[in-house]
Amino acid sequence: MKIGVVISEGPYTHQAADTAYRFVKAAIAKGHEVPRVFFYHDGVNVGTRLSVPPQDERNIQKNWTELAAEHGTDLVVCIAAAQRRGVLDENEAKRQGKDADNIAEGFRISGLGQLIEMGIQTDRLVTFGD
Amino acid sequence: MTTKKFLYVNRKAPYGTIYALESLEVVLIGAAFEQDVSLAFLDDGVFQLTRGQNTEGIGVKNFSPTFRALGDYDVTKFFVEKESLEERGLSEDDLQQIMYEDEDDDWAEKPSIRIISRAEMADVMADQDVVLSF
Numbered sequence: 630m631k632i633g634v635v636i637s638e639g640p641y642t643h644q645a646a647d648t649a650y651r652f653v654k655a656a657i658a659k660g661h662e663v664p665r666v667f668f669y670h671d672g673v674n675v676g677t678r679l680s681v682p683p684q685d686e687r688n689i690q691k692n693w694t695e696l697a698a699e700h701g702t703d704l705v706v707c708i709a710a711a712q713r714r715g716v717l718d719e720n721e722a723k724r725q726g727k728d729a730d731n732i733a734e735g736f737r738i739s740g741l742g743q744l745i746e747m748g749i750q751t752d753r754l755v756t757f758g759d
Numbered sequence: 760m761t762t763k764k765f766l767y768v769n770r771k772a773p774y775g776t777i778y779a780l781e782s783l784e785v786v787l788i789g790a791a792f793e794q795d796v797s798l799a800f801l802d803d804g805v806f807q808l809t810r811g812q813n814t815e816g817i818g819v820k821n822f823s824p825t826f827r828a829l830g831d832y833d834v835t836k837f838f839v840e841k842e843s844l845e846e847r848g849l850s851e852d853d854l855q856q857i858m859y860e861d862e863d864d865d866w867a868e869k870p871s872i873r874i875i876s877r878a879e880m881a882d883v884m885a886d887q888d889v890v891l892s893f
Contacts, residue, residue, distance in 0.1 A: 635891070669785075744788075744891075745794070746792070748888075751760065756892055758892075
């Protein structure tokens with residue numbers, strides 16, 4: 630089965646990104662496909678490479694980056710939600726006249742159309758959030 | 760393109776958090792994909808449709824007029840849960856009037872808002888392919 634995943638809460642404050650990570654790993658282990666994870670609302674903050682959690686804590690961003698590298702999962706960060714919250718890739722930083730970008734490896738910034746497309750192309754859509 | 764039934768479930772008050780506004784952004788973008796779109800309003804989400812909203816005092820954008828434009832994007836099914844309205848002391852009269860022109864009925868003006876019971880809401884949800892809850 631093809632499963633699409635939406636994460637709509639930020640890291641550390643809320644467990645959504647952790648639970649989704651465990652869910653995606655379990656689904657892939659069971660033989661399902663998870664072609665894309667869409668980060669929306671505060672979920673976009675999972676995609677910043679500038680987060681520095683204490684060493685004895687899990688690193689949520691790194692978990693996702695490694696998962697994407699291992700399974701080819703497309704990690705899409707919503708551009709509108711990301712711009713509001715200061716998550717930028719190189720192109721967007723340039724376009725907006727900002728002096729830095731912070732998107733993490735394995736993540737990419739794109740539009741809400743990617744969320745709708747995921748809903749059309751997958752058999753199930755699962756949202757993690759409030 | 761495959762056409763699926765998309766339901767956007769709105770359960771939160773319009774202001775105080777950004778969920779309602781960012782939900783509306785998805786609905787507007789999603790309209791371009793020519794899917795069968797419905798909106799559901801329940802719990803505090805019913806406040807999103809109340810008439811006469813004024814956000815000057817809190818310094819955020821009043822996005823409630825946008826709901827009236829959705830008919831132009833063929834988004835014409837707004838299911839509002841009766842029990843949620845009643846539990847908050849609201850009735851249909853407290854909601855803004857949202858109309859659309861029905862092209863299958865000689866462009867007759869019809870209301871987009873349909874007040875349904877909690878049990879009927881369950882049926883609406885069960886009938887969908889994709890449910891996005893914000």
